[in-house]
Amino acid sequence: MTINKNLLIAVALFASSSAMAGSFSLGAGAVFNESPYKGYNENTTAVPLVSYEGDNFYIRQTTGGWILWKDAKNELSLTxxxxxxxxxxxxxxxxxxKHLDERKASAFLGGAYYRHESWGSLKFALSGDAMDESGGMLGEIAWFRPIRMERLTLTPTLGVLYSDESYNDYYYGISGSESRRTGLDKYSAGDSWTPYVGLAAKYQLTQNLFLNASAVYTVLPDDVKNSPMIDRDDSFALMTGVSWRF
Incomplete structure (x- = not known):
């Protein structure tokens, strides 16, 4: 099984659509994920849905944040x-x-800044590989806007992900020894910008029980899709689940 960045964005949209000060929600979901790697079929993965918003700390799915500064329109945190x-x-x-080397998941440390306006919120984030698997850097610029109705909240999102050369070369590059072993062409990837569009939906069934869904579509940049490991130009992920707000 492989997990790509679309899965991460899909479950992160759940947290963006449910963020409320002092709230904690826990649930479970399933993600249908199209992997960009050759040799993988579309797969469905079970994921926990976790969201906590406090005055000094938050958990937004796979990201924890320590808030350094926060007011009605701004939030700056270490992540x-x-x-x-x-x-x-x-x-x-x-x-x-099947004869390539393994590429491992990793932890990243960095920071994030949010700016909230009536027309939506902007997110700016930058982080680096803390476990030195890829030694790479990741960045994100995104806009999102929760649209709240009586029981339904829709959150459209537009964004772009930045991946530096080290990150892309680790996950999508092919070394000389791998090329000789597999017959795949040797490949070195550069840095890239990956645009994406997403939509999250949250429906309140009871005072505490919610249905969640989110979908994300990305267009793969040249430095990713030109890799001999990749066999598609785009990627899609869909998440559905239920959560309980405490």
């Missing part, structure tokens, strides 16, 4: 995130891909 993107050759169906 620790788990980036689940990985590649396991033992799970791959492609004859050549």
């Amino acid at each position: 620790a995130s788990w980036m689940p993107l990985h590649f396991d050759p033992d799970d791959n169906d492609d004859r050549q891909m």
Whole structure:
């Protein structure tokens, strides 16, 4: 099984649509995920849905934040995130891909800034690989706006993810030894910008029980889709689940 960044964005949209000061919610969901790697079929993955918003700390799915400054329109925090993107050759169906090296998931440390306005919220985030699996850096610029109705909240999102050369080369590059072993062309990836669009929906069934859904579509940049490990130009993830707000 592989997990790509679409899965991470899909479950993160759940947290964006449910953020309320002093609130905690817990649930479970399933993510349908199209992997960009060759040799993987579309797969469904069970994921926990976790969201907590406090005065000094938050948990937004795979990211924890320590708030340094917050007012009605601004939030600045230090962040620790788990980036689940990985590649396991033992799970791959492609004859050549099965002989590549493993690419491991990793933890990232960084910071995030949010600016909230009547027309929506802006997010700016930057983090680096704390476990030195890729040694890479990730960035994100995003706009989102919760649209609240009586029981339904819709949150459209537009964003772009930045991945530096080290990150992309670790997850999508092919070394000389791998090329000789597999027959795949040697490949070195550069840095990239990955645009995405998403939509999250949250429906309140009772005072505490909610239905959640989110979908994310990304267009893969050239430095990713040109890799011999990749066999598509875009990627899609859909998350559905239920959560309980305490």
